Amino acid sequence: MRLSALSPTLFPLLLSLVSGCAPKEEPAQMQQPSLVRDYYQDAKPVLDRYCNGCHSEGGIGHFSLASYSAAKVYGSLIKSQVESGDMPPWPPSSDSLPLRYSRQMAPQDKQILLDWIKDGAQEGDPTAKPRVVIPPAEVPPPPRADLKIDMGVTYQPNKKLSDDYRCFVIDPNPSGTGGMPEDAWVRAGAVKPGNDAIDHHVIVFVIPAASAAAVKKKDADEAGPGYTCLGGPGTNNTSFLIGWAPGGVGVRLPETDGMPVKKGSIFVMQVHYNVHNDNGKGDRTVADLEITKTPPQYLVYSLPFANPDQLKIPAGDADAVQYISVPVGLIIKQLKLPGNEITIQSVTPHMHLLGTQISTMVGNQPLVAIPKWKFHWQQSYLLQEPFVAKSDQVLSLECHYNNSADNQPVIGGVKQTPREVTWGEGTGDEMCLSFIGIRVPRVSP
Ligand code: HEC
Numbered sequence: 001m002r003l004s005a006l007s008p009t010l011f012p013l014l015l016s017l018v019s020g021c022a023p024k025e026e027p028a029q030m031q032q033p034s035l036v037r038d039y040y041q042d043a044k045p046v047l048d049r050y051c052n053g054c055h056s057e058g059g060i061g062h063f064s065l066a067s068y069s070a071a072k073v074y075g076s077l078i079k080s081q082v083e084s085g086d087m088p089p090w091p092p093s094s095d096s097l098p099l100r101y102s103r104q105m106a107p108q109d110k111q112i113l114l115d116w117i118k119d120g121a122q123e124g125d126p127t128a129k130p131r132v133v134i135p136p137a138e139v140p141p142p143p144r145a146d147l148k149i150d151m152g153v154t155y156q157p158n159k160k161l162s163d164d165y166r167c168f169v170i171d172p173n174p175s176g177t178g179g180m181p182e183d184a185w186v187r188a189g190a191v192k193p194g195n196d197a198i199d200h201h202v203i204v205f206v207i208p209a210a211s212a213a214a215v216k217k218k219d220a221d222e223a224g225p226g227y228t229c230l231g232g233p234g235t236n237n238t239s240f241l242i243g244w245a246p247g248g249v250g251v252r253l254p255e256t257d258g259m260p261v262k263k264g265s266i267f268v269m270q271v272h273y274n275v276h277n278d279n280g281k282g283d284r285t286v287a288d289l290e291i292t293k294t295p296p297q298y299l300v301y302s303l304p305f306a307n308p309d310q311l312k313i314p315a316g317d318a319d320a321v322q323y324i325s326v327p328v329g330l331i332i333k334q335l336k337l338p339g340n341e342i343t344i345q346s347v348t349p350h351m352h353l354l355g356t357q358i359s360t361m362v363g364n365q366p367l368v369a370i371p372k373w374k375f376h377w378q379q380s381y382l383l384q385e386p387f388v389a390k391s392d393q394v395l396s397l398e399c400h401y402n403n404s405a406d407n408q409p410v411i412g413g414v415k416q417t418p419r420e421v422t423w424g425e426g427t428g429d430e431m432c433l434s435f436i437g438i439r440v441p442r443v444s445p
Pocket residue numbers: 047050051052053054055060061062074077078081082087088089103246247376
């Protein structure tokens with residue numbers, strides 16, 4: 001038997017025997033046997049709470065961690081991914097403002113999982129009561145389905161791609177005049193992904209009446225349902241309504257608030273399919289929207305914050321930066337808002353494949369800072385507490401890109417050579433964009 005294999009309670013006793021002394025009498029409270037973590041009592045509750053939403057049979061996580069044998073096999077990989085913070089996926093850094101619905105692990109839960117691996121990933125007793133009890137993740141009450149945003153077909157993603165980005169056009173009134181029959185406000189919404197194995201993210205955009213024909217043309221011009229779209233629906237003046245990413249939950253605003261959807265608007269639902277795990281079943285994703293027709297006291301909407309014309313990423317530059325800023329007072333003036341402050345509720349940062357870091361700030365305070373941008377893990381972040389920005393403060397956005405030879409995308413099996421990259425919707429284009437979700441008093445027309 002190796003010394004290290006002895007249980008900690010035996011160890012002092014053995015030492016005293018070796019040194020020939022009688023074991024000293026010790027006060028009982030000093031020698032707490034240190035707890036050996038096991039799967040059923042300790043690790044399973046942690047894995048179930050933080051990992052198995054994605055890492056179960058048929059989930060987006062590529063493999064299951066939902067049984068003892070699976071979790072044991074992945075032990076060292078779990079350790080490295082959890083220690084590096086890469087898993088569970090939650091890109092915002094801790095200097096961001098506190099965010100709701102975070103996937104981040106509580107430090108003590110992380111420690112339990114690491115201790116279990118350190119203790120040899122033991123199984124324990126399947127019938128024992130869990131020692132570790134973690135409150136379930138917070139979920140808002142689901143929306144009433146007043147309006148269903150439905151792709152209308154089961155879409156088979158393109159197997160030739162590893163990632164298929166598809167935009168589906170949804171007209172809520174296709175047989176009538178087209179578009180929303182009257183002004184409406186969305187109070188709650190939830191995306192119901194159609195196939196957990198391949199759905200990587202979903203965004204529902206509102207397309208105003210003036211741009212409806214343009215997206216319908218894109219749909220008509222491409223074979224199959226919908227059209228290819230990487231960044232967004234590919235037209236101007238769209239606004240981000242609701243989104244979903246694995247582990248994500250729906251949205252519910254307070255009774256006084258609503259997200260405006262103007263008469264004549266249609267919707268585009270963008271779905272990013274990760275085809276790696278394709279089970280051949282296709283996807284039909286639906287979003288339920290709870291609608292109110294009475295004008296709410298406050299409007300909630302997303303302002304796109306960007307300076308597309310100025311984005312120039314030189315060929316070969318390993319750390320190109322775009323920094324943009326705007327005084328909050330100017331936003332208030334342009335939107336003709338009353339008062340001298342804006343209330344920010346959410347932040348949705350967006351770049352493409354060359355992006356490495358992105359930070360949305362007011363003054364020196366990062367609202368959401370992402371130090372290691374991952375295109376595949378983007379979503380809208382809801383602030384725990386709304387942030388009030390005063391007219392004399394400055395809203396800023398800083399985006400970093402790596403456009404060196406090492407970091408070029410592989411297209412059609414060929415690694416690209418660096419070229420100057422500017423703003424655009426395509427895979428080879430970039431964006432430096434943050435949707436700022438604000439809440440403002442509704443001014444009657
Ligand atoms: C929101 C979904 C999601 C959650 C939650 C999640 N994972 Fe993952 N995990 C993935 C996906 C998807 C991948 C594949 C790589 C990628 O897309 O980043 C992955 C990859 C991994 C890998 C393999 C990494 C590699 O280098 O091959 C490990 C190990 C892992 N996850 C462990 C965990 C653990 C442990 C937890 C919980 C503490 C967890 N994951 C939570 C989705 C998730």
